[in-house]
Amino acid sequence: MSATRLLVLGIVRGYGRAHGYRVGNDLLSWGADEWANVKWGSIYHALKALTQAGYLLDHNDIPGRTDYELTERGEAEFVRLLRDAVRRPQPRPDFLGAALAMLPSLPRAEAITLLRERLATLEETRDKAQAQVDAWAEPPHVRELFGLWEQTAAGGAEWTRGVIERLEAGAYLMAGEPGSPGKPGSWPQLQSSTEHPEP
Known part of the structure; x- marks a missing residue:
């Protein structure tokens, strides 16, 4: 893409x-x-x-x-x-x-549904990376890589939850809405x- x-x-x-x-x-x-x-x-x-x-x-x-x-x-x-x-x-x-940049091209309900899909993927990625951190043994420094993936996914999930909440509260003008x-x-x-x- x-x-x-x-x-x-x-x-x-x-x-x-x-x-x-x-x-x-x-x-x-x-x-x-x-x-x-x-x-x-x-x-x-x-x-x-x-x-x-x-x-x-x-x-x-x-x-x-x-x-x-x-x-x-x-x-x-x-x-x-x-x-x-x-x-x-x-x-x-x-x-x-x-x-x-193009988010208002989607109807509000569709944008929220798509963002919930994103959130589910990020939470799954976070949990998988956490399991890898917990299970990793050798070499020990590779654990940092899984920790990075965990933190990145966790941060993405938190941000996505915030966008969903703002859209649900009526933030931004979305497709089909006046203006x-x-x-x-x-x-x-x-x-x-x-x-x-x-x-």
């Missing part, structure tokens, strides 16, 4: 139609170059690859500029990647970071409403 792929699809989806500079500008303004190793080259490579794979449709209406739009296949791929990134713990944090950024093509309308608030 590629965090860049998920992020690029998500931003194009959010705008409904976006050009490469807008996609890259948004990602870099979120610091994705640090937490997901997203660079300008990887963004344009992803746009090209996703278009060739049929996930994006390119438009060349303005000379010198290509706009991109999600296809039906692209919407299905975006949702698949997002669900997997939320439910499945990965060794690298960029997948989860990408999922969190949510989760609807395809909703970002321009949301930007307009914050730039020109109603009196």
Whole structure:
């Protein structure tokens, strides 16, 4: 799974139609170059690859500029990647970071269900690592590796429980809720409403 792929699809989806500079500008303004190793080259490579794979449709209406739009296949791929990134713990944090950036694209109940799956996996990993710590004999220093896995999974589980609690308490606007950024093509309308608030 590629965090860049998920992020690029998500931003194009959010705008409904976006050009490469807008996609890259948004990602870099979120610091994705640090937490997901997203660079300008990887963004344009992803746009090209996703278009060739049929996930994006390119438009060349303005000379010198290509706009991109999600296809039906692209919407299905975006949702698949997002669900997997939320439910499945990965060794690298960029997948989860990408999922969190796009979390409002999911309905609240679905996000909570996926996070509970993540929590169950993390608790199972924590318990398995704890058993390995307790049972390990030789060489003794390898016990530290299992201890690291235990602490990492325990920390992930605690954080996941907190996110579930916040979502259950109504935090954040999720897909299907008024004002949510989760609807395809909703970002321009949301930007307009914050730039020109109603009196």
